Amino acid sequence: xxxxxxxxxxxxxxxxxxxxxxxxxxxxxxxxxxxxxxxxxxxxxxxxxxxxxxxxxxxxxxxxxxxxxxxxxxxxxxxxxxxxxxxxxxxxxxxxxxxxxxxxxxxxxxxxxxxxxxxxxxxxxxxxxxxxxxxxxxxxxxxxxxxxxxxxxxxxxxxxxxxxxxxxxxxxxxxxxxxxxxxxxxxxxxxxxxxxxxxxxxxxxxxxxxxxxxxxxxxxxxxxxxxxxxxxxxxxxxxxxxxxxxxxxxxxxxxxxxxxxxxxxxxxxxxxxxxxxxxxxxxxxxxxxxxxxxxxxxxxxxxxxxxxxxxxxxxxxxxxxxxxxxxxxxxxxxxxxxxxxxxxxxxxxxxxxxxxxxxxxxxxxxxxxxxxxxxxxxxxxxxxxxxxxxxxxxxxxxxxxxxxxxxxxxxxxxxxx
Amino acid sequence: xxxxxxxxxxxxxxxxxxxxxxxxxxxxxxxxxxxxxxxxxxxxxxxxxxxxxxxxxxxxxxxxxxxxxxxxxxxxxxxxxxxxxxxxxxxxxxxxxxxxxxxxxxxxxxxxxxxxxxxxxxxxxxxxxxxxxxxxxxxxxxxxxxxxxxxxxxxxxxxxxxxxxxxxxxxxxxxxxxxxxxxxxxxxxxxxxxxxxxxxxxxxxxxxxxxxxxxxxxxxxxxxxxxxxxxxxxxxxxxxxxxxxxxxxxxxxxxxx
Numbered sequence: 001x002x003x004x005x006x007x008x009x010x011x012x013x014x015x016x017x018x019x020x021x022x023x024x025x026x027x028x029x030x031x032x033x034x035x036x037x038x039x040x041x042x043x044x045x046x047x048x049x050x051x052x053x054x055x056x057x058x059x060x061x062x063x064x065x066x067x068x069x070x071x072x073x074x075x076x077x078x079x080x081x082x083x084x085x086x087x088x089x090x091x092x093x094x095x096x097x098x099x100x101x102x103x104x105x106x107x108x109x110x111x112x113x114x115x116x117x118x119x120x121x122x123x124x125x126x127x128x129x130x131x132x133x134x135x136x137x138x139x140x141x142x143x144x145x146x147x148x149x150x151x152x153x154x155x156x157x158x159x160x161x162x163x164x165x166x167x168x169x170x171x172x173x174x175x176x177x178x179x180x181x182x183x184x185x186x187x188x189x190x191x192x193x194x195x196x197x198x199x200x201x202x203x204x205x206x207x208x209x210x211x212x213x214x215x216x217x218x219x220x221x222x223x224x225x226x227x228x229x230x231x232x233x234x235x236x237x238x239x240x241x242x243x244x245x246x247x248x249x250x251x252x253x254x255x256x257x258x259x260x261x262x263x264x265x266x267x268x269x270x271x272x273x274x275x276x277x278x279x280x281x282x283x284x285x286x287x288x289x290x291x292x293x294x295x296x297x298x299x300x301x302x303x304x305x306x307x308x309x310x311x312x313x314x315x316x317x318x319x320x321x322x323x324x325x326x327x328x329x330x331x332x333x334x335x336x337x338x339x340x341x342x343x344x345x346x347x348x349x350x351x352x353x354x355x356x357x358x359x360x361x362x363x364x365x366x367x368x369x370x371x372x373x374x375x376x377x378x379x380x381x382x383x384x385x386x387x388x389x390x391x392x393x394x395x396x397x398x399x400x401x402x403x404x405x406x407x408x409x410x411x412x413x414x415x416x417x
Numbered sequence: 418x419x420x421x422x423x424x425x426x427x428x429x430x431x432x433x434x435x436x437x438x439x440x441x442x443x444x445x446x447x448x449x450x451x452x453x454x455x456x457x458x459x460x461x462x463x464x465x466x467x468x469x470x471x472x473x474x475x476x477x478x479x480x481x482x483x484x485x486x487x488x489x490x491x492x493x494x495x496x497x498x499x500x501x502x503x504x505x506x507x508x509x510x511x512x513x514x515x516x517x518x519x520x521x522x523x524x525x526x527x528x529x530x531x532x533x534x535x536x537x538x539x540x541x542x543x544x545x546x547x548x549x550x551x552x553x554x555x556x557x558x559x560x561x562x563x564x565x566x567x568x569x570x571x572x573x574x575x576x577x578x579x580x581x582x583x584x585x586x587x588x589x590x591x592x593x594x595x596x597x598x599x600x601x602x603x604x605x606x607x608x609x610x611x612x613x614x615x616x617x618x619x620x621x622x623x624x625x626x627x628x629x630x631x632x633x634x635x636x637x638x639x640x641x642x643x644x645x646x647x648x649x650x651x652x653x654x655x656x657x658x659x660x661x662x663x664x665x666x667x668x669x670x671x672x673x674x
Contacts, residue, residue, distance in 0.1 A: 106628050107576070291492050291519040333522045415464040415503070417496040 004309040005130035005233065009139040020137050023128060023235040033231040033240045040244045041203040041251065047284045048246050054079070055225055055277040063087035071329075072096050082279065082330035086272050090322060097325035101354045104332040112410045113402050114335075114357040116164035116196070117157055117395065120366050121145045121184055123383045124175035127237030129223075131268065133304030133386045134170040136237065140305055143366040143383025144175055150184050154191045156369045160361060160395045163411040164194040166219070170386075171200035171239050178206045182213040189214030193412040196261075200239065201248035207255025216416060218252035219261030219297065220245060224269040225277030233268060249285060259293030260285070261337065266320065267301035267312040275323045279330055286334075295335030295357065296327055302341050302387040317346055321353070328354035340389040344401075347391055351407060360398035362389050422651065424619055426596060427512065427544030427565040429483065433457045434613070434643050436598065438623030439465075439487055446627050447477050453636035458483045460514060460621070463504045464490045485546065487514040494533035501538050513538060514568065515547040524574045528555040532562055539563025548600055551585040556593050567593060568621065570601035571612065577604025577625055580612060590616040606635075606642030613646025 006024055008017060022029045036042055063084040071081035072093065084090060085097060122144035125134040133140065145153065157165065165188055169176040181199055188195040196217035197210060207218065224230050227242045234240045249260035262281050264274035282294050300312035300320060312320075320342075327336060338347055338355040340362040347358055363372050366383025370376045373394070393401065402409040424431040437450040439460035450456040459478055463486045478484060486504035491497035494517065501513045515538070517530045531547045532555065539545045544565045549555055551569035559567055569589055572581035579602060580586065590597050596618030603609050609620045620643055629635035 107624060110624070110627050286522060291521060293521050333524075410465065413462070413465045415490050415500060417491065417499050 004311075005307070007307055009137065009306065011139040012137060016137070020128070024130075027231075030231070030235055031240060033234065033242050034227065035241065036244055037238055037241055039203075040238075040241060042244075043204070043247055043251060043254070045247055045250055047250065047281070047288065048243060050284050051225065051277050051280045052227075054280055055273050058083060058273055058276050060087035060272050063089045065089050065092070068093050072100055077330045079280075079283075079330075082326060083276065085326040085329060086275055086323065088272075090326070091318065094318060094322055094325070097322060097329070098353045101325040101328040102352065104328050105354050105356065108332050109356050111407045112356070112413075113351050113407050114164070114410050114413065115162065115360050115395065115398060115402075116166055116194075116357065117162050117359055117361045118166045118168055118198070118364070119150075119153060119157065119188075119369075120168045120364060120383070120386070121150055121153075121181075122172070122176040123170045123366050123386065124172040125170035125237075126172045126174070127239040128235045129237075129239060130233050130235065131265075131301060131304070131310055133306075133384065138304070138306055140384035141382065143381075144180075145367055147183055147187065149367055151187050153367065153369045154187060156373050157361070158191040160373060161399070161411065162361065162395055163192055164196070164414070165192045166196040166198055166217075166359075167215070168198045169200070171237070173200065173238070178202060178209060182210055185210055185213035185215045189416070193416075194414045198261075201245050201251070204251045204255045207252045207257060209255075211256040214416065216258045216414075217261065217293075218249065218257050218259075219263070219295075220248040220252075221263040221265055221297070221299070222246060222278070222281070223265045225264060225274050225281075226269045229269040246281075249281075250289075253285075253289045253292050257292075259295065261295045261297060261335075263297035263299060265299050265301060266315045266323065271313075271315045271319065271323065275326070279327055282331055282334055293335070294331075295337055296331070297337040297339065298324055298327075299339055299341050302390070304387050305384050317342075320346075321350065324350060324354045340391040340393075341387065342390055344391045344393060348401065348405065351402065352405060358398065358402075360393055361395040362392070364389060422647070424596060426546070429544075431457045431483070431619075433640075434619040434647060435639055436460065436485065436619055436621040437626075438600070438621045439489070445632055446623075447479075449626065449632040449636040451479055451482060453633045454626070454640045456482070458485050458512075460485045460487050460623075461504075461509060462487055462489045463500050463507070463509070466504075466507065466509070483512060484509045485512045485514050486510075487516050487548075488534070489516045489518075491515075491517045491534075492519055493517060493527075494530045494537065497530070497534040498537050501534075501543060502541075505543075511542060512544045512546065515545060526550055526570065528552060531555075532558045535559055535564050536562035539565075546598065551582045551589055553585075553588055553592060556589050560593060560595060564595060566596040566598050566618065568598045568600040571599050571608070572602030574601040574624075576602050577628075578602050579604055579608035583611075583615075586612070586617070587615055606638040609639055610642040610646035610649075613643050614649045616650050617646075619643075 067084035068090045071084045195215045197215045198219045264278045336355045337357040364385040368382040399409045433455040435454045436458040437456045439462045486509040488497040488500040517527045526548050535545045546566045548568045572578035598619045599612045599617045600621040603622045604625045
């Protein structure tokens with residue numbers, strides 16, 4: 001199954017191919033993924049140990065239908081209850097999970113659904129993550145937007161009515177350094193009420209700087225919480241350092257960010273243990289930083305440019321729904337984001353149960369909002385996408401659809417103070 | 418109801434004692450709150466009103482209704498003060514409900530920071546209604562800081578659990594000379610009625626209405642419950658309920674001189 005990720009581009013030289021194949025086949029050629037690289041800040045935090053020890057002792061096969069029924073009956077969902085709700089034994093109870101999840105969602109969020117859109121400003125990447133379209137060995141059109149281009153893109157998005165933006169880059173410190181991202185944040189503050197970041201993990205002082213530039217929310221996907229598995233798919237680059245990535249949210253909060261987002265990329269490893277670890281990462285960090293706002297995303301693997309074979313493995317829509325419901329019941333106060341990786345039908349259904357935030361008018365490519373939003377013919381100078389999206393609804397369409405479902409689309413619930 | 422029984426906050430008179438909270442809002446909720454529950458005060462989250470959105474919440478608020486902007490999202494006194502000033506700039510008037518939370522899970526108010534913000538904003542001419550955890554010392558400090566009313570929570574926000582803090586709220590009602598408005602946690606009309614019987618000045622609710630099956634019907638149920646509770650309070654409920662009632666033969670009849 002693993003080899004579905006690996007493919008060789010015709011554009012790579014023999015020397016490069018040789019290095020790539022060594023990384024893929026000979027673990028001794030790879031750097032120790034648990035060792036920090038120079039310049040990476042190490043913070044003292046017990047959160048990782050707590051999450052990993054719970055994750056390692058989680059044997060979901062031991063939970064029974066009875067455990068699930070008991071969990072569904074409890075007013076407050078304990079950690080044990082959550083483990084039962086995530087287990088295969090809970091699959092036949094999906095409807096009951098959804099009903100309980102919907103009740104919790106309505107208590108904490110009413111009928112509101114928040115809308116946002118991502119803006120990729122660069123797709124250069126220095127890492128070899130085998131499942132990602134931006135990986136350094138994938139032959140794609142690379143691009144980094146200039147400030148003028150970023151402003152142009154932002155204006156087009158803002159004109160559509162959107163008030164929250166998520167700025168993304170590929171993980172390249174040399175091509176998209178912190179100063180460049182900071183300038184993009186300053187621009188974004190002029191056009192949007194809320195500016196979020198999904199970039200490579202940085203140190204506390206750098207998060208503080210980006211906060212001063214106008215960003216207030218940082219999302220970092222851990223991809224998988226199974227460090228051994230992580231090592232086998234993140235073969236090269238600074239992203240390979242697993243513990244530095246794990247502590248990114250905590251550094252962001254210490255740097256003054258209002259909120260942080262978390263996720264595993266479901267399908268990379270055992271999705272039930274990854275879901276458990278993602279939720280516990282939120283749970284323990286919330287106890288340490290009770291003022292912080294937290295959210296969970298629930299992405300599944302998607303096909304990428306040059307590799308159509310990549311798929312979400314054993315995480316079907318039913319399993320994804322189970323995970324999201326269990327998240328909601330265990331962490332009723334947490335925002336849950338469902339991205340355009342999922343289909344229109346799935347997203348329409350899940351916002352009625354548990355999701356509180358959806359993206360709209362999405363492009364995962366670089367510099368293509370004018371062609372996508374205004375139908376202007378592409379001039380071929382855009383950068384390629386990170387992955388294929390599934391739900392391509394525009395902002396206006398999404399707004400209408402949510403309203404029609406009896407829900408209330410919300411564009412802003414935030415003040416930068 | 419006595420026609421002169423008015424709720425007075427910051428020198429302004431209100432005949433209704435139901436206030437719509439801001440947590441979950443929709444046009445139909447505001448309509449039901451005003452028409453069926455009789456609300457004359459509607460809370461507004463500044464962080465959501467501050468929008469470019471086509472459908473701005475401010476456009477939903479009917480004329481004649483007093484806006485009560487809140488400072489939700491503030492994590493300390495400084496942030497609350499800035500949000501309150503922004504609300505005034507946005508044209509929301511002089512009323513402000515202070516909400517300061519350092520907890521994203523339960524959204525419990527931070528009493529200390531609330532006292533600080535109350536003092537600053539009262540000095541700037543705001544009519545300040547602080548949301549607070551029911552504590553007598555805090556309440557007295559809020560009075561001294563210039564609050565126009567106090568708003569203790571009945572139970573965790575959104576929980577619909579009713580008067581979990583009943584005994585502490587009763588102490589505030591007995592000891593504080595400002596209107597005591599019950600905020601957060603009121604899930605049923607019967608709970609609103611009970612709080613009014615205790616002597617609460619008004620009830621703020623949102624989730625209880627927002628999550629009801631029939632909004633207008635629930636709104637009118639709240640109106641009636643609040644009016645019933647108020648009447649019971651004014652009628653001298655305490656005496657009616659004294660156990661044993663009045664003895665026909667006085668227990669102290671044996672005493673002479």
